[in-house]
Amino acid sequence: MMIIRYVQPEDRDGIYHLAEKAGYGMTSLKPDMDMLMARIQRSCHTVDGCLDKAEQGYLFVLEDVALQKVVGVCGIDVAVGLNEPWYNFHVGTQVHSSKNLNVYRAFPTLFLSNDNTNCSELCSLFLDPEYRKDANGKFLSKIRFLFIAAFRQYFEKTLIAEMRGYSDENGRSPFWDAVGHKFFNIDFAHADYLSGLGQKVFIAELMPRYPIYVDMLPIKAQQVIGKVHPKTLPAYRLLESEGLCYQGYVDIFDAGATLQADIENLRAIKDSQLVTVNICSDRLSAQEQSPYLVSNDQYAHYRAIISYHKPECGILTITPEQAEQLNVQQDDQVRVLTLNIKGK
Known part of the structure; x- marks a missing residue:
């Protein structure tokens, strides 16, 4: 039998093994025992009512009861961006026109944004590849919606989910190479690692604050804006089916789509x-x-x-x-x- 429950300190080794399998792009699930223990303790303290809203976050595990083995993890952060700025890019439009020259051009642009501050966030979803069968993936992902339906009072009006953006088999992100790498002489894997250690704000503060014209980026970078990693596409479609949608916000590192929804419109709340x-x-x-x-x-x-x-x-x-x-x-x-x- 498979069950989902709150994470406990004794799950640390199981969580660590999952983090080792997660690979690039999982900024909240890194094989760093100190970081993982802090995350586990944070979840325990949240349930105990010991943390302010800005610090609260729930972490759940999927357990194979017969083997007493942790095989999956998922989480919900209560309110992002209250302690440190929460950055993403908003895909907007800049219009250039001249009546005299009879020219009118609309250009897609990227603006550094804090619009998702104080939203609740779905995060840290990972399932052991050996258990990606028998509806385990859907179970692990969708239980968060049922938890929110049961305890609606603990969450904010808007729910978001940052989806893993495209990177190749070597961990290279064409968007990072075209944008972030120009301001930091580090590769995407290292930037992703620093983000997982809580240094995303430091990097975001050095990103360009003026609009980035998408048409000036390499074609490969343009093509991945708002896209997700192929392995993340099933999770993307699952969240869409539960009521979330892409509204033009992307990750500042890999340009992966951010999905969002009014919590009251989630299927679990209504049904x-x-x-x-x-x-x-x-x-x-x-x-x-x-x-x-x-x-x-x-x-x-x-x-x-x-x-x-x-x-x-x-x-x-x-x-x-x-x-x-x-x-x-x-x-x-x-x-x-x-x-x-x-x-x-």
Whole structure:
């Protein structure tokens, strides 16, 4: 059985092994034990209510219960940019015209922006490649929406997700080579590493503050603005299906798209429901192929599983094993949401 729960200090080795597999572009998941432990402690302190909003962030793990192995991680930051500026580029338009010459030209431009300050952010999504099957990826990503639906009061009005931009198999980013590298004589992998250590602000402060004319960049750099890494495309489409969309903001390093949405418009906010638990000792057969996200909505001890048993008349029947993993008893309430969207 697979469960999702809050990260704990004893998960540090499992998280570290995942970070080693993450590769380039995962700025919030680096194989640095001190940084990872700080992130784990931050999540624990957030749940305990010990941090100000600017410091709060939740980190969840996907655990293979049979092997007691952490195989995935995902996170939500409550409010970005309150302690340090949150930078990205906004893709805008600069118009040049002359009536005398009968010339009118509109040029795409990049403006350094702090527009996403005080937004909640989806972050740190990574699943062990060996477990990229059996709906584990969707489970890991979408549980964050169900958590937000349960505890809407802890999050901001707007939700964003910075998507990993394009880089080649050697870790080279054509956008970084065309823009960032001109101001810093370091390669993209090193810049990405510094960002993961919390030095993104220092680098952003030395980026050009005047508009960058996209047409003046190399074609390869132009082509990746607002695009995502091929391995990130499934995650991009998944977030779109849940209500997020690209609105012209990109990462300052690799130009990967930032998706965003009004939290009230998320599918999980509108469609998730509370149902009553019925624990059945008899063997339950899956009634259908459509899986359901199921969470216990216990803030201090949050847990979630996937169930293939359809809720009926406000009642969800689960096995004793599932009840144990969810930490629920007969007639408790759980929150449910279809994992898949009809037709997708």
